[in-house]
Amino acid sequence: MELTYTFRDAALVALALTHRSAGKPNNERMEFLGDALLGAIVAEMLYETHPKATEGEMSRLRAQLVNGQALAVMARELELGERLKLGSGELKSGGFRRDSILADAFEALVAAVYLDGGFEACRDTVRGLFANRVAALPRSSKDAKTRLQEWLQAQGWPLPQYELVATEGEDHARIFDVNCVVTQPVSISAPGRGNSRRLAEQDAAEVVLSRLRVAQDGH
């Protein structure tokens, strides 16, 4: 993998590859900007390639592509490790191989392209780097009810119950309200709504999934 962008200002690249162990200035501030740009550009890619994915699905797919480990892999493909500027401590302890340091440099490099060449240049570069990875993502992920069922089964927990709470509207435009209820070992009840009972159940299952994930992250 190669960076297709050619920098006008070489100092920006050097700064992007300077770890904080080497003193100040370093790439920490650029990393903040690059992380945000990466999030937006990959969000747009998924918005385009996955027109039927829900917000939750796109968010999960992005987390799959943009996380410390994945970015470290990309940094290695770009051979950023060899070009990092590290303090002598990090140098001795092999900091140029550390995932977190590599991922941060990758993010900072994205910011450097933006600062050097503007948004379109940055977008083109990021899209180029992520094109194959985005293309390799499953086109349509499993629906929320299936994912919830599989997740609960994996924990050895009982399956959820779906309850019809209410319907409203005329026959041709009826709206269904359901609850998805998990009772053991945690108690969760989440509402869902849709133009069919199935869509409402998918909607509720998605909410339960997100709550389960929040609960997990807390540990």
Place this chain on the structure above:
Amino acid sequence: MELTYTFRDAALVALALTHRSAGKPNNERMEFLGDALLGAIVAEMLYETHPKATEGEMSRLRAQLVNGQALAVMARELELGERLKLGSGELKSGGFRRDSILADAFEALVAAVYLDGGFEACRDTVRGLFANRVAALPRSSKDAKTRLQEWLQAQGWPLPQYELVATEGEDHARIFDVNCVVTQPVSISAPGRGNSRRLAEQDAAEVVLSRLRVAQDGH
């Protein structure tokens, strides 16, 4: 406050203002994209206006500007509530006044500008909307040692200890390694490094602050 942008495609605005309670299609997917764009554009504003802020400080400042409550305030200033399309249930229960629904619509509207007019249009719009708020931020926030001390005092906890661990390098380019140690009621020891002892201590205090925040968020 007014949206300075004029849409070519009115359908995009309508979609941005359609809550999921009104059925599909709705603004959920656009909200995902808008949230990411907002994060990047505000990150850039802070990168410019706060050239001395650390990554952690910029991240905190952004969270102050871009959060559900703050975005709901901006949505009200733009009078988005009156223009929301809601399902009848949300309509009856006053969904057009709900912070989360308003904030989501605001984010979706940012995406709508992007999809309609491109990045520069979106950036100009967001910068216009946030200009006063960014200008009102404290120019230089308190340093990390001060913030850590104040935070610990607010909890009634003992003050941290800073220990010099090592120095390395020639006299003119010495690097200091310190530890910032908090022992009660939680035990945290975090490393810091810098070209002076003071900078190294600031660095370590910043790490302790971030760990304390992580610990708090876990509850």
